Amino acid sequence: MALVILAMSAPALVFAENEASEGTSESSEAQSATTAEHEANDNKSSSTNSDLILVVTIAAIVSVVGYSSWKVYKIRRRAASKALV
Amino acid sequence: MVFAEDGEGSNPAVTLGWFAIGSGIVANLLLVAFKIARKRPIAKLVGGYESTSGLTPFYKPVLDLHIMLNSVGFFAGVAHGIILLRGLDYVSLSLAIIMTFSMASGIVLKYASEKNLKFFGRLAHGQFILAVLLIALVALHVIIMNGN
Numbered sequence: 001m002a003l004v005i006l007a008m009s010a011p012a013l014v015f016a017e018n019e020a021s022e023g024t025s026e027s028s029e030a031q032s033a034t035t036a037e038h039e040a041n042d043n044k045s046s047s048t049n050s051d052l053i054l055v056v057t058i059a060a061i062v063s064v065v066g067y068s069s070w071k072v073y074k075i076r077r078r079a080a081s082k083a084l085v
Numbered sequence: 086m087v088f089a090e091d092g093e094g095s096n097p098a099v100t101l102g103w104f105a106i107g108s109g110i111v112a113n114l115l116l117v118a119f120k121i122a123r124k125r126p127i128a129k130l131v132g133g134y135e136s137t138s139g140l141t142p143f144y145k146p147v148l149d150l151h152i153m154l155n156s157v158g159f160f161a162g163v164a165h166g167i168i169l170l171r172g173l174d175y176v177s178l179s180l181a182i183i184m185t186f187s188m189a190s191g192i193v194l195k196y197a198s199e200k201n202l203k204f205f206g207r208l209a210h211g212q213f214i215l216a217v218l219l220i221a222l223v224a225l226h227v228i229i230m231n232g233n
Binding site for chain 2: 050051053054056057058060061063064065067068069071072075076
């Protein structure tokens, strides 16, 4: 359930970052330095979010494989115990 | 980074991407709508209800269409990714992983002869979380690439 909520909120997070990263241009050197610093921070947080998305994806696949394997094992065990009876 | 705005191969690549998304939407909505329609009794035009057992003969054609369209969409997506490989990011990579897993689990479900493997394929292929993740990643990928 947590994975589903995280997956659904990921587009909103990235969209908000894209909107935040679109800024207006400034003329002075101090302002452009500040802008460069902000862009670096935006890139860094965008990269962190992208890493998170990949981690969530891999975690979802691993959990699906694990859950499916467990279900198959449970049914095999139940069938085996019925066969013994 | 290379995005689909420059030079040769960019327009076919973008077209392939949209084609993959379109065929995936049609293929999956079709099967979902069919399964929902089959589970619910439909209202007769003159009132009352009738059984949807009449839909059963259509299951195989709908399933075959689902498989065909998704396969075509998958390979279109792979071609799109290969052409634009230099622009690969984590979201595109995640999307490729999810699509490959869905395709592989579908193949296992369809062609596995061993009962346990088939059951595993059915469980893995039908997980709701994977569908939600796939939709979210496609939306994210389109938003990011349009933004760039």
